Ligand SMILES: Nc1nc2c(ncn2[C@@H]2O[C@H](COP(=O)(O)OP(=O)(O)O)[C@@H](O)[C@H]2O)c(=O)[nH]1
């Protein structure tokens with residue numbers, strides 16, 4: 001039977017995710033799992049957020065990609081500690097891959113860890129990593145129907161960043177239809193409309209992250 005096998009894989013993953021979370025809590029690091037389709041702007045958003053927060057928080061990044069270190073190289077240019085995970089074909093990060101990457105970062109010297117998941121709108125939603133914040137990134141050229149087509153990604157995320165709003169004049173995208181689809185799946189999600197090209201809206205997202213960090217640290 002296939003179902004019990006799948007369940008046990010996810011249970012094993014959840015166990016390791018819990019251990020990752022424990023480590024983050026011990027070290028006082030807020031981990032943010034960023035999920036989106038390829039090209040939505042995950043790396044761009046991380047770079048823009050670093051720009052806003054680097055004077056307020058010590059930031060580290062883990063880059064998940066099927067292959068290459070292109071994104072990690074972009075982050076490293078900013079002088080930010082970064083580790084690249086190559087999944088070698090895998091369509092998502094899992095808790096075990098994250099655990100293996102963590103010793104390469106000095107968590108004692110970090111406040112926020114951004115984890116750029118592999119670009120994919122299905123699998124990342126099913127594999128917990130141990131992050132405190134699940135953030136989904138959508139972008140205007142992908143179309144306003146994506147919440148209806150990929151509901152699993154929109155359910156259970158804490159934040160939804162809608163990127164590339166600078167393209168709204170050129171692309172047919174009905175924000176009302178999009179938001180209606182999101183509201184049906186996840187009425188409490190915090191939504192930020194941003195452009196990583198102009199920088200619009202990034203400040204609100206960055207401030208929300210800092211508030212989350214302060215709340216988490218106070219609790220811990
Ligand atoms: N017009 C526009 N392009 C963007 C924006 N953000 C990212 N891009 C472009 O989208 C492409 C993919 O961005 P990247 O950050 O690499 O996406 P990732 O694959 O999700 O990490 C790049 O060519 C970026 O320059 C934006 O807000 N507006």
Ligand SMILES: [Mg+2]
Nearest residue numbers: 042043071116
């Ligand atoms: Mg990227």
